[in-house]
Amino acid sequence: MSRAVVLSVGALLVLLAGGIAYLLPSQETHAPAQPSPSGINQWQAFITEHFAFDEACKDCHVEQFAAHQRSGHSRTATPMRETNVADKLDGTEYRDQRRDQSFTFKRSSDSFLVQATEENPFPVHWLLGSGVHARTPVSIDPVSGHGVEFRWSWFAHLDGIGVTPDHQRFDDYKPHSLECYGRPLDPKQALACVNCHMTAVPPDGVSPTQDMFYPNVSCERCHGPRKEHVRLAKLGQAEEAKPLLQYNDQTTYMRQCAQCHRDETNIPPNSEQSALARYQPYGLQKSKCFQSSKNMTCSTCHDPHDSTSSDRRMYNDTCLQCHQAPEQTPCALQPAGDCVTCHMPAVEWEAGIEFHDHWIRVVDSSDREQP
Ligand code: HEC
Ligand code: HEC
Numbered sequence: 001m002s003r004a005v006v007l008s009v010g011a012l013l014v015l016l017a018g019g020i021a022y023l024l025p026s027q028e029t030h031a032p033a034q035p036s037p038s039g040i041n042q043w044q045a046f047i048t049e050h051f052a053f054d055e056a057c058k059d060c061h062v063e064q065f066a067a068h069q070r071s072g073h074s075r076t077a078t079p080m081r082e083t084n085v086a087d088k089l090d091g092t093e094y095r096d097q098r099r100d101q102s103f104t105f106k107r108s109s110d111s112f113l114v115q116a117t118e119e120n121p122f123p124v125h126w127l128l129g130s131g132v133h134a135r136t137p138v139s140i141d142p143v144s145g146h147g148v149e150f151r152w153s154w155f156a157h158l159d160g161i162g163v164t165p166d167h168q169r170f171d172d173y174k175p176h177s178l179e180c181y182g183r184p185l186d187p188k189q190a191l192a193c194v195n196c197h198m199t200a201v202p203p204d205g206v207s208p209t210q211d212m213f214y215p216n217v218s219c220e221r222c223h224g225p226r227k228e229h230v231r232l233a234k235l236g237q238a239e240e241a242k243p244l245l246q247y248n249d250q251t252t253y254m255r256q257c258a259q260c261h262r263d264e265t266n267i268p269p270n271s272e273q274s275a276l277a278r279y280q281p282y283g284l285q286k287s288k289c290f291q292s293s294k295n296m297t298c299s300t301c302h303d304p305h306d307s308t309s310s311d312r313r314m315y316n317d318t319c320l321q322c323h324q325a326p327e328q329t330p331c332a333l334q335p336a337g338d339c340v341t342c343h344m345p346a347v348e349w350e351a352g353i354e355f356h357d358h359w360i361r362v363v364d365s366s367d368r369e370q371p
């Protein structure tokens with residue numbers, strides 16, 4: 001008998017508010033999940049009953065909807081077959097620069113396949129990332145739940161494909177193994193991967209065919225399932241639908257974003273200093289600005305609905321809203337300079353990709369070496 005799949009909005013809210021742990025398979029070892037028709041039906045019924053999907057918010061929340069369309073959040077997980085990367089790759093061959101190996105690509109009406117030299121063709125399910133920096137494909141096997149992060153990614157600065165960051169360690173691989181295609185992911189890793197790029201992913205025990213995932217960081221990932229709110233709002237009773245997730249204090253606010261953007265509690269162990277700049281909640285929470293002001297959140301400088309602004313004047317003005325005499329001592333060095341360049345510098349992570357260090361401080365070159 002298949003394992004019962006326990007689904008409730010309460011459990012899902014705990015998930016959305018507290019991180020991915022609740023959706024992940026339990027630590028106990030068990031046989032690979034078998035397809036479970038009852039689990040599939042329950043999951044689909046659960047999604048239909050509680051979720052309204054972004055289009056349903058469009059007419060009433062025009063501004064947030066338009067901003068969200070600009071943000072990478074709204075298109076961070078796309079079925080591979082439907083992407084423009086698939087258009088470009090279809091029928092082409094890519095030579096791996098670090099292995100004696102080539103990959104050929106082929107799209108059909110219902111799939112996108114990659115085939116490595118002397119290997120069987122392999123389906124590519126998802127392309128993760130909107131492409132601000134990069135887009136990386138992953139697949140999850142519907143029967144076993146095991147996944148693979150492919151060895152090739154599309155890079156914005158190349159306008160083409162190259163080796164996926166951190167895959168140098170798979171330069172040596174066993175032919176006819178999954179490593180031939182990329183980094184193998186156990187079911188837990190596969191769900192964790194997509195759970196940061198999606199709104200809802202099926203729980204352990206449900207065999208995850210591609211249509212079971214609710215892709216992208218949609219409105220309802222940050223605001224909880226909203227079908228009831230839509231129903232009541234249409235009756236003119238929107239205020240009766242209470243907010244499901246709160247952003248009115250610093251701690252709960254940061255916890256939501258940190259599920260995916262990461263803080264002290266979930267940064268990968270042994271991260272190098274240059275990698276830590278990727279994790280904005282981690283950095284921001286170490287800043288005196290954050291700790292002393294008590295009300296600073298990501299919204300102090302960003303609209304969480306929109307893409308990141310590159311308007312330096314706006315950021316510097318925000319710094320100066322607090323850093324003005326007499327309440328605060330102005331900068332000893334350049335009280336009217338470009339604050340971000342010196343106090344939140346861009347740091348290279350990998351493959352030419354940069355992140356701004358959100359640990360706002362007087363940066364000296366020596367403390368870059370040690371965390
Ligand atoms: C028929 C119009 C309508 C639709 C459709 C609608 N809303 Fe609302 N929404 C409102 C109104 C009116 C308010 C203000 C109610 C109040 O004062 O709390 C509101 C408030 C909100 C708020 C702020 C207060 C809170 O509850 O957190 C959020 C967030 C929100 N809506 C999200 C959504 C999302 C997400 C969707 C789509 C799934 C959606 N709304 C669809 C009318 C609508
Ligand atoms: C479910 C995971 C998840 C949550 C929760 C989340 N984010 Fe994100 N965020 C992402 C991913 C993934 C990206 C990269 C999107 C892409 O592919 O471009 C991103 C990108 C962003 C960007 C850059 C958008 C752009 O297009 O320039 C900002 C800003 C951002 N997030 C802020 C926030 C804030 C603020 C919160 C909390 C209120 C938050 N995020 C919550 C996953 C998440």
Ligand code: HEC
Pocket residue numbers: 072128129130131132133134135136137138149192193194196197259260261262278355
């Ligand atoms: C803990 C949450 C988390 C996990 C797990 C995770 N990501 Fe992400 N990913 C993010 C966030 C947040 C960003 C946005 C980083 C930023 O711009 O600050 C991102 C960015 C990306 C980008 C670049 C997007 C762009 O447009 O530049 C790609 C590609 C990506 N992730 C692929 C993956 C793949 C593949 C996996 C799994 C094998 C994975 N991610 C696992 C949270 C996560």
Ligand code: HEC
Pocket residue numbers: 054057058061064065066068073217218219220221222223247299303304305
């Ligand atoms: C990455 C997380 C995130 C996503 C995705 C998101 N919101 Fe929000 N939303 C927030 C936060 C955080 C606030 C709290 C106000 C603030 O800090 O700007 C908020 C506030 C709101 C409000 C209250 C009015 C306001 O702007 O302050 C409405 C309405 C709303 N969101 C609707 C939506 C709709 C509709 C979508 C999808 C089109 C959406 N949100 C997507 C994080 C998000």
Ligand code: HEC
Pocket residue numbers: 288289290292293295296300315316318319320321322323339340343344360361362
């Ligand atoms: C919401 C108010 C607020 C904002 C906005 C703000 N800060 Fe701060 N910042 C503070 C407070 C409060 C302190 C602590 C002052 C103290 O301890 O005397 C601080 C401390 C600092 C410090 C000293 C850090 C240390 O470790 O000693 C620097 C540098 C700094 N801020 C730069 C900036 C820059 C640059 C920006 C804009 C990107 C900024 N701040 C935005 C409130 C703010």
Ligand code: HEC
Pocket residue numbers: 257261277278280281282284296297298299300301302308309310311312315318340344354355356357358
């Ligand atoms: C004091 C202002 C400030 C606060 C608070 C802040 N950011 Fe930023 N953020 C910036 C600046 C400045 C940039 C660089 C923008 C540019 O010029 O490209 C940036 C860039 C980003 C980017 C683009 C990738 C990168 O690192 O360059 C993401 C994603 C992001 N911030 C997310 C967040 C999240 C999530 C939070 C809350 C944990 C947050 N930010 C809080 C100022 C801030």
Ligand code: HEC
Pocket residue numbers: 316319320323329330331332333334335336337338339340341342343362
């Ligand atoms: C050219 C690089 C540079 C620029 C631009 C710059 N700063 Fe600074 N800032 C520094 C350095 C270096 C120090 C340490 C000076 C010292 O200790 O004598 C400092 C000190 C500070 C401090 C005091 C930290 C302490 O020791 O308590 C604050 C606050 C601060 N800056 C804020 C800002 C703000 C706000 C801006 C933008 C208006 C800004 N800085 C622009 C380099 C810069």
